[in-house]
Amino acid sequence: xxxxxxxxxxxxxxxxxxxxxxxxxxxxxxxxxxxxxxxxxxxxxxxxxxxxxxxxxxxxxxxxxxxxxxxxxxxxxxxxxxxxxxxxxxxxxxx
Numbered sequence: 716x717x718x719x720x721x722x723x724x725x726x727x728x729x730x731x732x733x734x735x736x737x738x739x740x741x742x743x744x745x746x747x748x749x750x751x752x753x754x755x756x757x758x759x760x761x762x763x764x765x766x767x768x769x770x771x772x773x774x775x776x777x778x779x780x781x782x783x784x785x786x787x788x789x790x791x792x793x794x795x796x797x798x799x800x801x802x803x804x805x806x807x808x809x810x
Contacts, residue, residue: 756785756802758793 758781766773782789788799795804 754785754800754802755807756783756797756800756804757806758782758804759784761789 761780761782762777763780764775764777767776768774778791780789780791781793783797783800783802783804785802786797786800788797790798793804796802797804
């Protein structure tokens with residue numbers, strides 16, 4: 716091989732190495748997400764009742780409400796997450 720061929724090989728090797736170094740630098744400079752740890756909780760059932768007025772008089776209506784085991788907020792809808800503290804309601808205490 717001639718000297719010119721070796722110089723071209725060396726040039727392109729440096730270009731590729733610089734490109735790889737740039738990519739590595741770029742990925743190291745990307746900021747990570749600022750996230751909170753996942754908190755697990757459990758819905759606690761609470762029986763509740765209320766009076767519904769009808770033309771024939773008052774009727775007691777029984778229903779079930781749920782209370783977050785961590786923050787204590789009550790809700791009528793049993794969802795996957797507490798709307799107040801954001802705890803995942805799967806009952807898993809380990810995480």
